[in-house]
Each structure stands twice: as structure tokens, then as C-alpha cells.
Amino acid sequence: MESNPRKATFWQIAKAVSWAFFGVRKKSDLDMDASMLTPKQVIIGGVVGALIFVMSLILLVKLVTN
Numbered sequence: 001m002e003s004n005p006r007k008a009t010f011w012q013i014a015k016a017v018s019w020a021f022f023g024v025r026k027k028s029d030l031d032m033d034a035s036m037l038t039p040k041q042v043i044i045g046g047v048v049g050a051l052i053f054v055m056s057l058i059l060l061v062k063l064v065t066n
């Protein structure tokens with residue numbers, strides 16, 4: 001019988017991607033993420049996270065230079 005793994009929530013995806021950007025993660029959390037996240041969720045989360053990061057840097061530079 002094939003069991004359906006639990007689907008990750010938006011906050012679990014955001015947390016996994018933000019810890020990946022930071023580069024630190026507990027082994028137990030990594031194992032849990034690997035069982036719940038799909039590659040599609042990780043890719044989309046990474047792209048969204050990178051866009052938010054770049055946009056916040058642009059905003060910060062604009063605020064400082066004005």
C-alpha cells in the first residue's frame with residue numbers, strides 16, 4: 001500500500017527555505033523537511049525567497065541613498 005506523506009504548509013516551506021539561505025539546520029529538521037517537501041515546493045519557495053531578499057536590499061539602498 002502506498003501512503004501519502006503529509007503536505008507541508010506555507011510556513012514550513014518558508015522556514016525551510018530561510019534556514020537554507022542562512023545555511024544552518026538541525027539534522028532532525030532536515031529529515032522532516034525531506035519527508036514533507038517536494039522539489040517543486042522548494043524551488044518555488046527559493047525563488048520567492050530570493051525575490052523578497054533582492055527587493056528588500058533594493059529598498060534598503062534606496063532608503064539609505066535618499
